[in-house]
Amino acid sequence: MRDITLRDVAELAGVSPRTVSNVVNGYAQVAPATREKVERAIAELGYRPNVLARNLANGRSGQIAVVVPYLDTPYFAELLQAIIPAARKGGYNVLIDQTDGDRQHEGELIGRGSRGFLFDGMIISPLGLSQQDLTVRDLALPLVVLGERVSDGTFDHVGIDDIAASTDAVTHLISLGRRRIAAIGDQPYATGEAAQLRTRGFRAAHAAAGLPVDESLIISTARFNRIDGVTAMAALLDREDPPDAVFCYSDLVASGAIHTIVERGLRIPEDIAIIGYDDIEDGRYSHPTISTISPDKTAIAQLAVERLIMRIGSPGPVPGVELLAEHRLIPRQSTLGRAAP
Amino acid sequence: MRDITLRDVAELAGVSPRTVSNVVNGYAQVAPATREKVERAIAELGYRPNVLARNLANGRSGQIAVVVPYLDTPYFAELLQAIIPAARKGGYNVLIDQTDGDRQHEGELIGRGSRGFLFDGMIISPLGLSQQDLTVRDLALPLVVLGERVSDGTFDHVGIDDIAASTDAVTHLISLGRRRIAAIGDQPYATGEAAQLRTRGFRAAHAAAGLPVDESLIISTARFNRIDGVTAMAALLDREDPPDAVFCYSDLVASGAIHTIVERGLRIPEDIAIIGYDDIEDGRYSHPTISTISPDKTAIAQLAVERLIMRIGSPGPVPGVELLAEHRLIPRQSTLGRAAP
Structure with missing residues (x-):
């Protein structure tokens, strides 16, 4: 199909290309009758205004x-559901990519990739990338x-204070009288920073309460999924001395752990x-x-988008900052029992 | 920040712009030493190859x-998790937009919108758009x-056979001896096609079993969310003659309905x-x-992406087709009881 041009539309409508351009760009100074003629021609020809050309001109x-x-x-x-409206309010469309946490894919995205730059800036939640990878980026x-x-x-980096949040979670379990507390989700390898911060909070809460940490109760998992919780919980329940409480590094892990506990006929939170x-x-x-730590997702989205837009619009280098959103402990039935919300 | 051009890179590397272009475009006929010089210059200057210009040239x-x-x-x-890898395999990046089911937003996307065409084609799951809206699109x-x-x-349209799937779901309840079956999720207004097909399946299963439909057991909801299930189930349980089974139009609705039933101290599936x-x-x-109807999401994603790519590459108009993916009934504990998977 030969591409329809502005000139074709102008010819069919019997107006100048300038007038077509005015209609396409939504300028006001076009007489209604003329506008209608142009719009009819656009519809008839299936003309698509060349946004790429427009972007090329302004470099955005x-x-x-x-x-x-x-x-x-x-x-x-x-x-994402929070980021998209925030970006749209700032005049940006969102191009979403998912990486499966693959280091190479993530690296291409932040590097001088063959994928090129169809976007003006990026918000990334990396899994595979190490701190080192981030420093050699474009x-x-x-x-x-x-x-x-x-x-x-x-x-810029936007998140919550993971150590403090994890400390809050485990302190909540200790305050309920639990003493054999397990942790599911540790990732002691290079790129497991999120997990490692949560493990640090786990230790900090024990230290603050003067309790020893049973290292054998810290269970590593590949990801933070339901299936990881199912498997890890089964291993914990197979022990002679199962825990009386578990800090799970995600609600999905908790959901999997609960699945296993209920299948075994044990009670939550009594057992x-x-x-x-x-x-x-x-x-x-x-x-x-499920009792949980609630990060303020709306604030995270808002902070990330505002900061990125500022960065895109800035004429020179902008120093990177750490931005922390709030978090809250939300106790529910899985720690407080049926009376809880 | 002045934009770095190909020419700047060429100057710094001491090569011709043509050579830089060859490196950027990944052409093979560049000597390794030259390639390295160019790449170093690209890194030093922070040069971003102009993908927009390249796209402009080929119209994609x-x-x-x-x-x-x-x-x-x-x-x-x-x-989406299934669509993205399928698109990537076909050489396409995915630009995701979410509409909150807003008719105007959806209409702009499929119309000659001011948003323009930064994409070559679209896969849309409309909520607000009526059949009529779809016919006046670009x-x-x-x-x-x-x-x-x-x-x-x-x-093209890709989906599953909703009426058949819904009939399967309700027939499963009937086969378990249930006779007072409710439906949660009907949407009798203009754009509620998905819901209406499920209600038709609900009726078809009753008809096939020679059972009357109690119209008062068909509950309309605004959306297919957990909160809709919570509210509708509460209304059903407040009746003098509550149902002995419920067909929920999504797993989220089922999750909400189960939440209400458990909170009231009733048993699933016994009660x-x-x-x-x-x-x-x-x-x-x-x-x-949760017992459920499982649409083959991988097949839906695959069919949609393949068909769209074919459409994008086609030189002339392509007749629209209906493509149906498979679905399966998966009975679980919410109908079969604890022994079930």
């Missing part, structure tokens, strides 16, 4: 990329990083109390409802 | 738009529609059996696990 695509490891993880889905790309990375001064992390909607409706 | 953006009503609805999140935009719309011959729709991961781990 009007798009920001938001890159998450998994779209079907409720935490990321809820975060510095020309305005970047805001979510999750548990530390800014090296060239990008084992469970607390998760993320405050996804699922945990508010499940049985039992 | 290499992006497809995928438009869903809500990103934080697990069904759409899982579908015919120049290659379009594949998901969900329960009927093609008017100008776009009330529940079946949902969508087979989201949540339902495989919840208590009870």
Whole structure:
């Protein structure tokens, strides 16, 4: 199909190309009858105004990329649901990419990739990338990083205070009289920063209460999924001395752990109390409802988008900052029992 | 910041602009030493190859738009998770937009909108758009529609056979001896096609079994969310003659309905059996696990992407087709009881 041009529309409508351009760009100074003629011609020819050409002229695509490891993880889905309207309010469309946490894919996105730059800036929640990978990125790309990375001064980082939040979660279990507390979700390898911060909070809460940590109760998992919780909980219940409480590094892990506990005929929280992390909607409706740490997702989205737009519009380098959103402990049935919300 | 050009890179590297272009475009005929010089200059200057210009030349953006009503609805999140790799395999990036089911927003996306065409084609799951809206769309935009719309011959439609699937769900409840079966999720207004097909299946299953339909047991809801299930189920339980089974039009609705039933101290499925729709991961781990209709999401994604790419590449108009993916009934604990998977 030969591409329809502005000139074709002008010819069919019997007006000048300038007039067609005025209609396409929504300028007001076009007589209604003329506008209608042009619009009819546009419709008849199936003309598509050349946005790419327009972007080329001003050097902006009007798009920001938001890159998450998994779209079907409720935490990321809820975060995206908050980021999109914030970006739109700032005049940007959102191009979403998901990486499966693959280091190479993530690296291409923040590097001088063959994928090129169809976006003006990026918000990324990296899983595979190490801190080191982030420092060798393309510095020309305005970047805001979510999750548990530390800014090296060239990008902004938005998150919550993971250590404090994890300490709050475990302190809640201790305050309920639990003493054999397990942790599910540790990731002691290079890129497991999020998990490692949560493990530090786990230790900090024990230290603050003068309790020893049973190292064998800290269970590593590959990801933060339901299946990881199912498997890890089964291993904990197979022990001679199972825990009386578990701090799960995500609500999905908690959901999987609860699944295993209920299948074994044990009671929550009487036999084992469970607390998760993320405050996804699922945990508010499940049985039992899941006690959790609730990061302020709206604030995270807002901070990330505002900061990125500022960065895109800035004529010179902008120093990277750490931005912390609030978090709250939300106790529910999985620690407080049936009387709880 | 002045934009760095190809010429700047060439100057710094001491090569011709043509050579820089060859490196940027990944052409093979560049000597390794030269390539390295150019890449070093690119890194030093923070040069960004102008993808917009390249796209302008070939008239393609290499992006497809995928438009869903809500990103934080697990069904759409899982579908997107399947669409993105399929698109990537076909050489396309995915631009995701979410509309909150807003008719005007959806209409702009498929119309000759001021948003322009930064994408070569679109897969849309419309909520607000009526059948009529779809027929007045921009015919120049290659379009594949998901969900329960009927093609008017100008776009393709990919879905499952909703009436058959709903009939299967309700027939399952009837086969378990249930006779007072409610339905939660009807939407009798103009754009509620998905819901209306499920209600037709609900009726068809009753008719096939020679059972009358109690119209008062068909409950309308605004959306297919957990909170809709909570509210509708509460109303059903407040009746003097509550149902002994409920067909919920999504797993989220089922999750909400189960929440209400458990809070009231009733047993599932002994007092009330529940079946949902969508087979989201949540339902495989919840208590009870949720019996459901499982649409083949991978097949839906694959069919939609393949068809769209074919449409984008086609030189002339392509007749619209209906493509049906498979579905399966998956009985779980919410209808079969604890012994079930």
